[in-house]
Amino acid sequence: MPYVKSISVHATVDKSLRYILDHDKTESQLYTVSINCTTDAHDAYLQMKAVYEHYARDKYNSPPPLEGKGTVKAIHYIISFADSENVTPMLAHKLAMTFVRKNFGDEVQAVIATHIDKSHVHAHIIVNSYSLSGWKFYANRNTLRKARENINGICRAFGITPALNFENKGRSVDHYEWEQRKKGTSWKEQIRQAIDELIPTVNSLDELLQALEERGYEVKRGKYISVKAPGQERFVRTKTLGEEYTEKSLKTRILYKDIGTGNTIAEDEPSQLKAAYIAVIGDVRILAEQRKKVPRKRIVTAEYSADNDLDVYRLSAQLSVISKNNIGSIGELVGRINRLKAEYEKRRVEINALIDEHNRLVSLLEQVREYHVLRNKGELSETEKVRLSVCKQAVESAAILSAADADRLRERVETLGKKITTLKGNLDKTCQQYEVYCDIRDTYNIIAKGDYLSDLVEEERKRREQMNKKKKPSR
Missing domain, CATH: 1.10.287 (Helix Hairpins)
Known part of the structure; x- marks a missing residue:
């Protein structure tokens, strides 16, 4: 049976509709259909907007709150089929349409687009969070479980077996993975490249993860962020992709990508805030040069050095903001x-x-x-x-x-x-x-307590300890 996942859309319904209705992904919209709206991205957005605003105490295109994600405007479902199933685009499209009717009823507003631009066929469905009669659709674990049960029943009716047998750990490698290995492209490298390509286009970690999901990747948020590429068997924690891909590093790369370090004007008596930053930047550079801190790169494709250290860059960018905005104190x-x-x-x-x-x-x-x-x-x-x-x-x-x-x-x-x-x-x-x-406020508080450098040194000690454990031969 195909794998089903859902994405809650809080503020970019128009962008999501444009993405799934892309002509290049749908054979010039050959495999697109809509229910109670049109298959034109702009018009479908306006029609969904009219229904949502009729029932909700919110605007469809209202900006999200400063803290938190805001209300769910639409739900984006992705149904992926493995190559081994030999599901044709037409059959995948028919399955997706049947699923929408069974799962949401006849009064749902939905746009369905089956993509054929990847090695595996997959269907995208965007459902307005309110039906024509005002019924509210939710996106949570229970509704996702119900959706998966429904698609499983539909597949059985069409004689389709599971696309991935998640219980069988000894299963053979599927064609997609075999093809990637043949090309010398590992799953981890594929995920790294996808993240690196998306970072310049997003403004937050949530946007990055949503963009990955829209491109067919599966994402899990918990203590750590885990990602699974289309066709991959198991999730990979982003922190195992390299120091540049931990949650903290990803947030830094996104937040400071357009700020730059600038030139800090020398002052005879810099403020306590600036003086603290100037001192700690120098100390972190020394740690980087002596390899006494975790080597996180700012530019992932360049060689690591103190000049290409992500922590040095982050501190320097913060000092640049402090100077440019004439911030004198905490x-x-x-x-x-x-x-x-x-x-x-x-x-x-x-x-x-x-x-x-x-x-x-x-x-x-x-x-x-x-x-x-x-x-x-x-x-x-x-x-x-x-x-x-x-x-x-x-x-x-x-x-x-x-x-x-x-x-x-x-x-x-x-x-x-x-x-x-x-x-x-x-x-x-x-x-x-x-x-x-x-x-900057949170960073300065750590610096003021005297913990910033010791935290970096301790982090590197733990990293090396973990690496040494992995190198020891098992008995």
Whole structure:
């Protein structure tokens, strides 16, 4: 039976729809279908948005809160089939459609796209979290278990056996793994390359993991992050991929990727905050040169050195932020963190108000269009007469009396849409600055306690101890 996993989509439903409906992945959308919406990514998003906002106390495109993920707007299911099953794209597509009907009923809004751009066929399904009648769909362990039970039953009806027998640890290597080994590409290297390619395109660790899942990787969050590539038998902890792939390193690589270290202006009497950073950067460089700390690379493809040490880079980037923003003390930094948090929430409320206004004007613009279509149609059905009356009332109430009025309304909608996009971009920058400031605060607290260097040395001691254990021959 195919493997089923789900991804909760909190703020990027439009992006997820564009991804699954990519022409290159679906044979020019040959294997795409929708239920109670269209297969056009933009239109499907608007239709799902209308249903969600009718029932939820939230906006479909509202920015996420500064802390936490926010509400689930949609659920992204991925059904993967092993090569050994010989499941054709058409059959996979049929199975996915049957699954959606069985699992969610006839009132669900869903887009189904079967991808054939990889060696294994896999179907993507994006389900709106509210049905047409207001039924709420949840994404948790119980609902995922139920989904897997349903797809298993469907596969049995179609005579399909399990794609992967997870209980049989002695199973043979599947074709995908055999092909990777033949090319000399290990699973770990494949995952490293995928992460390295995605880091420049994401703004947080959550976005990175979601992007991996959308590309067919399976991700588990627990004490450690574990990833499994398409066709791979077992999960791999990212910390085993190298020091650059631990959760802390990934967060650092993402958070500081666009900041840079800059040039710190020399001062006769630097503040206590800057002086602490200058001193610890020098000490960490010495540890790196003497190989007394864990060798984490900033640029993973370059040779390791003190100049290419991720911890040195992180501290230098933090010092650059402190200097560029004229942060004189830890108290001042904490004050800025509090102000940024308040500013973020204020802007978020402002954006949500603009989204309300934009939605109202878009609806009015659609009524203007429908009014002119119905008025010029001729003979109307009873339903169309009612619609014409409703649209006429809306048009007259808004004083849209001429083509020029309609053009001005259209321009207002476009202007407001651009303003919302700009404000969301500014909100993302505020969020990043908040996270950087919080990271500086937490780092300085460790430095002030005198634990920063000793923690690095102890971490390296444990790493070497673990390596020596692995080298000892078993008796």
